[in-house]
Amino acid sequence: MKSLAELQAIKDRMKSKVALREGYGEIRVVVGMATCGIAAGARPVLNTLVEEVNNAGLYEKVSVSQTGCIGFCQLEPIVEVIEAGKEKVTYVKMTPEKAKEVVEKHLKGGKVVTEYTVAGAN
Amino acid sequence: MKEISLNILDIAENSVKAKATLVEITVTETAYTLTLTVKDDGTGMTKDVLLSVTNPFYTTRTTRKVGMGIPLLQFAAEQTGGNIKIESKHFSEYPDEHGTTVTALFYKNHIDFTPLGDVISSVTTLIQGHPETDFLYKHSFSDKTVMLDTREIRAVLEGVPLDTFEVLIWIRDNLREQYDENQ
């Protein structure tokens, strides 16, 4: 059973880690989680992003957060990637598979996956 | 919505938006019914908002003119022969006991009943997105209860944020194991 003792151990591990290394949260990934996003499948997209960012060891550099309606309901699920000094990238009609690819190629590799962006969708 | 768990996620988001500090999500099943309650201690709704809230053209949002969350829950419940009920106390009138309770009743044997679905995923998604808000999740069915209270988790974590990946995995696995034990 996932006991409180195990949770305690996680706490101890986290507390002993050197907090906030340089470049923390350098890249912000934002998922639209209003009704339209949720109905269109944002929940598995969000969960995949959280998991893959962690698996790729990017959890210090990349933060994954949720927002309300981004304003283009027909294009949901929408994922925005925001990085200082760069133009915001908006991925539309996302799926867990596409999200995996974005983590691998864009967040890890630094290369925008153009075909999943608003521009690419047109 | 494909699953009731997605309605749960969406309705609980309303509570977070209303600045709730505690959101209580209760799912109670009998042989024939499923009752969902989402109760919060947020700002509450004014009488005007409360009256118009089941109308899909009412919303206080500004990016879009149509509020869909509550109408979708109402649709999901009513298409099984059930209903929804909303009680709300606005802070301007009830400074000490404000908040909103949304209750939905579903008839499980109706052909249009949508399954509960991946409710664990909805709970972890809420905590990931709102690590400062407390959630109490309680699902009772055939004499059994699955429960998660982030206030207890928060007390153990002593300042470690609830959206830490390992913590989210612990929460997910804890719920999975509770469901497995109750099979």
Ligand SMILES: Nc1ncnc2c1ncn2[C@@H]1O[C@H](COP(=O)(O)OP(=O)(O)OP(=O)(O)O)[C@@H](O)[C@H]1O
């Ligand atoms: N728990 C709550 N506390 C306070 N106000 C609420 C609550 N739930 C709903 N409301 C009010 O009711 C309105 C309609 O809610 P509904 O979920 O139907 O649509 P929405 O949240 O505005 O937009 P959408 O859900 O489509 O993204 C909200 O804009 C808000 O003003």
Ligand SMILES: [Mg+2]
């Ligand atoms: Mg809503």
